[in-house]
Amino acid sequence: MVPQFLFSASFILLFLLYCPTILAQSPASAPAPAGPTNVTKVLEKGGQFSVFIRLLKATQEDVTLNGQLNNTNNAITIFAPSDSAFSSLKSGTLNSLNDQEKAELVQFHIIPQFLSSSQFQTVSNPLTTQAGSGGRLELNVTTTGNSVNITTGLTNTSVSGTIYTDNQLAVYQVDKVLLPLDIFTPKPPTPAPAPEKPKKRSKAAASPESPADASGAVSFAVLNNVVFFGVCMVAAIYSL
Numbered sequence: 001m002v003p004q005f006l007f008s009a010s011f012i013l014l015f016l017l018y019c020p021t022i023l024a025q026s027p028a029s030a031p032a033p034a035g036p037t038n039v040t041k042v043l044e045k046g047g048q049f050s051v052f053i054r055l056l057k058a059t060q061e062d063v064t065l066n067g068q069l070n071n072t073n074n075a076i077t078i079f080a081p082s083d084s085a086f087s088s089l090k091s092g093t094l095n096s097l098n099d100q101e102k103a104e105l106v107q108f109h110i111i112p113q114f115l116s117s118s119q120f121q122t123v124s125n126p127l128t129t130q131a132g133s134g135g136r137l138e139l140n141v142t143t144t145g146n147s148v149n150i151t152t153g154l155t156n157t158s159v160s161g162t163i164y165t166d167n168q169l170a171v172y173q174v175d176k177v178l179l180p181l182d183i184f185t186p187k188p189p190t191p192a193p194a195p196e197k198p199k200k201r202s203k204a205a206a207s208p209e210s211p212a213d214a215s216g217a218v219s220f221a222v223l224n225n226v227v228f229f230g231v232c233m234v235a236a237i238y239s240l
């Protein structure tokens with residue numbers, strides 16, 4: 001009887017000690033639902049794009065991109081330069097740019113359409129960038145086998161990896177900063193305004209009365225006065 005009692009008591013004691021531990025353990029949490037697309041978070045996961053992220057935030061292009069991705073159906077492709085790409089630039093390059101030029105530099109790395117890796121083989125050149133259209137703000141993409149090459153007129157580089165891709169956003173790594181002609185070459189001079197055509201002068205202004213004509217008019221007026229005076233004199237004599 002005693003051993004049975006001790007066994008029961010031991011069982012109850014073990015249960016009381018172990019039960020709080022079981023109750024304290026919470027079930028494994030479910031993974032958080034995917035939130036809105038955030039370009040800077042995508043780049044942060046890549047681990048080597050701190051300079052490009054800093055430029056995105058400084059120019060507020062990250063806000064613009066996130067708004068396009070989450071509030072519209074617009075698709076975007078980003079060529080993201082690595083930190084080593086920025087470190088290979090000439091010293092002081094970024095510091096020499098004003099705010100507008102920094103924004104344009106960031107926008108030059110963004111294509112306003114989704115490009116999968118297979119679409120690089122059929123894409124039409126030149127590619128319009130987020131910075132604008134025109135030869136000074138466009139770039140060209142060509143493929144050689146599995147290599148994707150990018151040229152800007154100043155920079156020749158290739159895509160070295162895929163950071164992120166879905167049906168709306170594609171982010172690719174490039175190992176050189178894409179330099180647009182519009183920023184890093186002298187702008188063409190503004191054409192001079194066309195000279196104004198001379199205004200036509202009126203006949204009166206173009207042909208002022210000559211002194212000879214003026215003197216003739218005076219002589220004619222004097223003659224009329226003399227004739228009139230003579231007629232008056234004759235009439236006076238006859239009246240006497």
